[in-house]
Amino acid sequence: MNPESSIAILAPGLLGGSLALAARHHFPSVPIRVWARRPEAVEDLRQIIPSVIGCKSISECVSGATLAVLCMPIQHMRAAVDQIATSQVLPELLVTDVGSVKGSVVADLEPVLASQGITFVGSHPMAGSHTTGIAHARMDLFQNAACLITPSEKCPSEAIERLRLFWTALGCRVIEMNPAEHDHCVARISHLPHVMAALTTLAALKKDTRPIPCAAGGFRDTTRVAAGDPSMWTGILHENLNEVLAVLTETSHRLAELIQILKTDNLVELHNFLSEAKKLRDLVPPSTKTD
């Protein structure tokens, strides 16, 4: 059951657009207010969901909302929050985001809002794709996705519970952790795979693109996310630099180990390396999505 009576979505791209579609589907009677930097983006969304209320400013968008969701790239969130902090808002307004990094985001945004008595709790729905933009929005993007919510120690438990109910009502599996733990986990489960997909693509094809026609499912899957938006990912990696560096340093040690195993043609060690990876990979539950 959705606890919100009016939802503001700021900057509807792939995630915000999908959120609007999902919210409209699951909460047919709740007003959805939308603001975008480019007014055309709001018009695009209204072509699909005519009942969405287009707003000309962030202040207009959050006025009357009980929940505001920041869906812009991380580097633009602070400016949006500065606007919210100077707006007329309901006392029960809860602000969240959908950004991929939490430590720096929560530390940056929470005090600005708290100074005005507005509660912020970070969210990170683990949904998305290598595509971006509202044209790729999907109503079922959040269905069965993990959504990490990252309250700081100051968050009132009532706000955490409201946010949990909201994402659960959209079909997410909500997992609560603190911002630092979030950044540790996603560096390994999301940022690392992205970097590795890019690295694999460059190592395979930069010197020579001849192998491309031979590509099969293994290459396609292993490198799929390397087609993601470089600007967005530059921002994400920059925001989570220390955790990403830690896991890439670990990766570099394991790669050196593997090269040594291959140089000595040690088949027992090679088998152990691959078996250990398989055992860990087999612990990851399959997707419950159909795509």
Place this chain on the structure above:
Amino acid sequence: MNPESSIAILAPGLLGGSLALAARHHFPSVPIRVWARRPEAVEDLRQIIPSVIGCKSISECVSGATLAVLCMPIQHMRAAVDQIATSQVLPELLVTDVGSVKGSVVADLEPVLASQGITFVGSHPMAGSHTTGIAHARMDLFQNAACLITPSEKCPSEAIERLRLFWTALGCRVIEMNPAEHDHCVARISHLPHVMAALTTLAALKKDTRPIPCAAGGFRDTTRVAAGDPSMWTGILHENLNEVLAVLTETSHRLAELIQILKTDNLVELHNFLSEAKKLRDLVPPSTKTD
């Protein structure tokens, strides 16, 4: 149009079983002869395709065949070929395989068969999955897959043409290259992604499995093939050691570059790194399969 009048499939697992299914579907009147080390495997296949002719020995299987396809792991191919070389076979018998490495395989097998006047041409259908075994066989496994055929300089062009027609009739896109070029390409487009999937899994989860519940499509896809059979992949990497080492050394240099970029928080260079990978990844055509 299939040029073969009798097909022998040696060791039907995922690939050989799928080959039997596809051949039965596309060439309904052509006899399919099958041999497996374990007689139960032949019986399993006959449960699905009753018209398959089960054979007790390799000699029995290849007798009367115009095409014999070696589907066992690479390290067992030489023993099978030694058997074929001492069998009574048709003068037009053409032997091929479905192994993932070609330089060592062709160099090892071709002379044994040539000494008996039997032609060998290597094949590598770029199909398969992280699963193994006949239980996962699929009739459409070869549909739209690239099939690399790797004639040596000694191959008669008539044999190459027959092999091309055979795989094309099963739905493959046939690409001809020499064995060394094959091993260069697949080290980059197939063996590298496998190693990187294993490496990503270990770096992400070996020290700490806490991030597992947060896994989404990015991690799942990037690491999918790490669930592959460690024994099979130990054999493949061992057979293509030099090319795999070359591309992993390249990978290790690029990873060191990237770590340096991140350590200096150089966002322009980071963006370039990701953009270059995206441009190359965008050159890879999407799968035409539905899975």
